[in-house]
Amino acid sequence: MVVNPLATGAVYLCLALPPAAYAVRHTRRPWAAGLFGAVIGMAASVILNPWLPFNFWVHARDFIIEPFLEGKLFRHPKEGLATLAFHVGVPVLFAMVLYRVRPPREEWE
Numbered sequence: 001m002v003v004n005p006l007a008t009g010a011v012y013l014c015l016a017l018p019p020a021a022y023a024v025r026h027t028r029r030p031w032a033a034g035l036f037g038a039v040i041g042m043a044a045s046v047i048l049n050p051w052l053p054f055n056f057w058v059h060a061r062d063f064i065i066e067p068f069l070e071g072k073l074f075r076h077p078k079e080g081l082a083t084l085a086f087h088v089g090v091p092v093l094f095a096m097v098l099y100r101v102r103p104p105r106e107e108w109e
Contacts, residue, residue, distance in 0.1 A: 011052065013090065016041025020095045030099035034092030041091065 020037025027033050045052075074080070 009086065012041055012045055012087070015044040015048070016087075016091045017094055020091045021098055024095050024098045024102075030095040031092050033099070034095035035088065037091040037095065038088045042087065 016037045018037075019040040020034050023033035023036045024030055
């Protein structure tokens with residue numbers, strides 16, 4: 001099966017960015033909101049795999065499981081760093097930009 005990295009990356013971002021945006025509204029740490037979105041996106045992509053229109057598990061295996069759990073990050077550092085930059089960096093960058101554009105409301109003051 002041929003895996004289209006653009007399609008699977010877009011699906012991952014559709015699963016990761018909304019939780020990051022939600023967390024930005026409730027924290028003063030945008031990097032933590034981005035990490036929250038990344039974790040939720042990875043977990044949701046694995047859980048929703050049977051209902052996605054293509055085999056997302058192939059993407060999860062190549063870009064999530066192998067680099068982080070099987071040590072591919074250390075055997076192939078360029079590919080591992082690119083994976084890390086995409087799966088963690090994009091949601092964190094999104095949360096930081098969103099935090100600058102719309103900081104959290106002052107609910108307690």
